Amino acid sequence: xxxxxxxxxxxxxxxxxxxxxxxxxxxxxxxxxxxxxxxxxxxxxxxxxxxxxxxxxxxxxxxxxxxxxxxxxxxxxxxxxxxxxxxxxxxxxxxxxxxxxxxxx
Numbered sequence: 001x002x003x004x005x006x007x008x009x010x011x012x013x014x015x016x017x018x019x020x021x022x023x024x025x026x027x028x029x030x031x032x033x034x035x036x037x038x039x040x041x042x043x044x045x046x047x048x049x050x051x052x053x054x055x056x057x058x059x060x061x062x063x064x065x066x067x068x069x070x071x072x073x074x075x076x077x078x079x080x081x082x083x084x085x086x087x088x089x090x091x092x093x094x095x096x097x098x099x100x101x102x103x104x105x
Contacts, residue, residue: 023099027099
């Protein structure tokens with residue numbers, strides 16, 4: 001049990017440490033292509049506008065307010081776009097054990 005707790009702590013710390021500019025630094029070339037698409041998202045975009053950039057979501061999320069896109073075949077890597085009534089407001093990409101990319105739109 002202690003080993004699992006230690007491993008979980010290591011993964012959490014590594015994920016958090018690699019955020020912001022550090023997240024981009026640890027991304028591979030395919031992930032950087034997706035990061036460029038995420039940079040194209042703007043505050044207030046509609047669902048349809050976001051879907052034109054990212055494609056259809058893998059999971060529409062609760063009430064369509066938090067659609068999720070799985071990245072590759074990795075169940076521990078996903079992008080979420082948060083919507084408010086006035087449109088898109090935030091994007092978050094969590095790749096567990098690797099990085100966290102987050103940006104207010």
